[in-house]
Amino acid sequence: MKQFGILILAISCGLFAAAQQRPAAKSVLPAQTPPPQVATPSNPEFLKAADDVLAQMSQLLDLPIKEPLKKSLRSKQEIRDYLIREEKEDRTDQERYADSKTLQAFGLIPKDFPLDSFMLDVLTDQVAGLYDPKAKEFYIADWIPADEQREVMSHELTHALEDQSFHIDPWIKAARPNDDAELAREAVSEGSALAAMVDYTMRDQNVGVRDLPDVSLIIRSGAVAEMDKDPKLSKAPPYIRDELLFPYLAGTGFSQEFLKAHSGWKDLHLIFQNPPVSTQQIIHPALYLSNVKPEAVTLPDWKNLAPEDWKLLEENVLGEFGFGEVLKQFLGPERADMTSSAWKGDRYALFENAKNKNTSLVFRIVLDNADDAARFFGQYSELLELKHPDRKELYRRPNFFQFQTDAGGVFLHCVTTSCLVVENATRETFENINRAVALPAAPAPTAADSKPPQSITWRRPLGSDFRDCKTECQTSASLVAANFSR
Numbered sequence: 001m002k003q004f005g006i007l008i009l010a011i012s013c014g015l016f017a018a019a020q021q022r023p024a025a026k027s028v029l030p031a032q033t034p035p036p037q038v039a040t041p042s043n044p045e046f047l048k049a050a051d052d053v054l055a056q057m058s059q060l061l062d063l064p065i066k067e068p069l070k071k072s073l074r075s076k077q078e079i080r081d082y083l084i085r086e087e088k089e090d091r092t093d094q095e096r097y098a099d100s101k102t103l104q105a106f107g108l109i110p111k112d113f114p115l116d117s118f119m120l121d122v123l124t125d126q127v128a129g130l131y132d133p134k135a136k137e138f139y140i141a142d143w144i145p146a147d148e149q150r151e152v153m154s155h156e157l158t159h160a161l162e163d164q165s166f167h168i169d170p171w172i173k174a175a176r177p178n179d180d181a182e183l184a185r186e187a188v189s190e191g192s193a194l195a196a197m198v199d200y201t202m203r204d205q206n207v208g209v210r211d212l213p214d215v216s217l218i219i220r221s222g223a224v225a226e227m228d229k230d231p232k233l234s235k236a237p238p239y240i241r242d243e244l245l246f247p248y249l250a251g252t253g254f255s256q257e258f259l260k261a262h263s264g265w266k267d268l269h270l271i272f273q274n275p276p277v278s279t280q281q282i283i284h285p286a287l288y289l290s291n292v293k294p295e296a297v298t299l300p301d302w303k304n305l306a307p308e309d310w311k312l313l314e315e316n317v318l319g320e321f322g323f324g325e326v327l328k329q330f331l332g333p334e335r336a337d338m339t340s341s342a343w344k345g346d347r348y349a350l351f352e353n354a355k356n357k358n359t360s361l362v363f364r365i366v367l368d369n370a371d372d373a374a375r376f377f378g379q380y381s382e383l384l385e386l387k388h389p390d391r392k393e394l395y396r397r398p399n400f401f402q403f404q405t406d407a408g409g410v411f412l413h414c415v416t417t418s419c420l421v422v423e424n425a426t427r428e429t430f431e432n433i434n435r436a437v438a439l440p441a442a443p444a445p446t447a448a449d450s451k452p453p454q455s456i457t458w459r460r461p462l463g464s465d466f467r468d469c470k471t472e473c474q475t476s477a478s479l480v481a482a483n484f485s486r
Helices: 015-019 043-061 076-090 093-105 115-126 146-166 168-173 179-201 215-229 238-261 269-273 279-283 285-289 319-331 333-340 370-387 427-436
Strands: 070-074 129-132 137-141 310-316 343-353 359-367 392-397 400-405 408-415 418-425 454-462 465-473
Touching: 043 070, 043 137, 043 146, 043 179, 070 076, 076 115, 076 129, 076 137, 093 115, 093 310, 093 343, 093 359, 115 238, 129 146, 137 146, 146 168, 146 179, 146 269, 168 179, 179 215, 179 238, 179 269, 179 279, 179 319, 215 238, 238 279, 238 285, 238 319, 279 285, 279 319, 319 333, 319 343, 319 370, 333 370, 359 370, 370 400, 370 408, 370 418, 408 427, 418 427
Parallel strands: 070 137
Antiparallel strands: 129 137, 310 343, 343 359, 359 418, 392 400, 400 408, 408 418, 454 465
């Protein structure tokens, strides 16, 4: 599931300054509002400002200027053309199709949501400036007022300096094909640039990110407010909003904690020598600092295992960030936070039926301990019911859950700390996959289970979250809770 790793500096730019009780630097305008006629500087003035800021950032970051930097003002159409060209060069049509289908399969965007065109429109409006690592050139939007351009420059010229020292684009892409690890590296790039922008903004006060509390909390409220003002982003699926902000907000928090734990910017090279390997390490910087890494989770060889009409579209890692977004979509942010932090590793595979284009999803996840797996089982079984409102023939046991939909069976099986989810498959296919990942056989419905389920009220243990709920059950509450009690 490819993340949207393109710049949205416009949402972040000036928000820290806004928290200091002065007007925010609004780097972009809403999509339907044409930019006002502002006096853009002449090229000599722009070039001098860029050179000045580049020298200041080089000193602040303790990174040398190794080669001259190309700089140019770009129109909105030129920026849009760049984004289109960059996307075509970065991913194939099949990869973009698989990305969209994966987001739909996890329930993160509506079916047939125009993902590519939507993101192109949003990014065209939101980009205030960007650094092109291929052309080694810094662009700034020509509609940005001159008095706001230096903050944009401080962010983007941090990218330029990091690129000259660490070759950022190949460094980020070296994480492929692990999308979660790639997003973690993007968070380092964007978060360090935003942290550098904070230091640049406060340079006259002799205060920097190492002296402040969690700066991402200060930035978040302004960023969300800016999104709410935008006519497109205000209506975007929550996942898209969250994923656009993640590299900036979580990345800034990560960079801040790294800088505090080391000797400031002069130790920045250590991140590029030893990059974070997951979004979990970005969300919880202490795990990165103590070198705690996720568990590598595997899926079987699909040859002779997946049905003949299943075509593999994508196999990848969801990560703690993506896992949390799936939970949040159906269960809300508080319950998502409680469970997603127990993520220890995962892998998913998405298949498409060659005949009817229906998708089937296989998701294997490992949790920290058996109690966390119990919580996951309770919460994810509820999530699956919400995700598939056409469910029928529901069957539940202490660590196994299944029901039928028009597209096929949905199965959830947990053993100790490992859980397997298979959606839109036959029972035979589920059993084959379950066996291939070395889980014991799951219980199967019997004739006695075929009677219509009764709706009962019971208390389901979800860790410390006990609540009344109604569900279709073919067994008693005590049996459901037998293995997964707290």
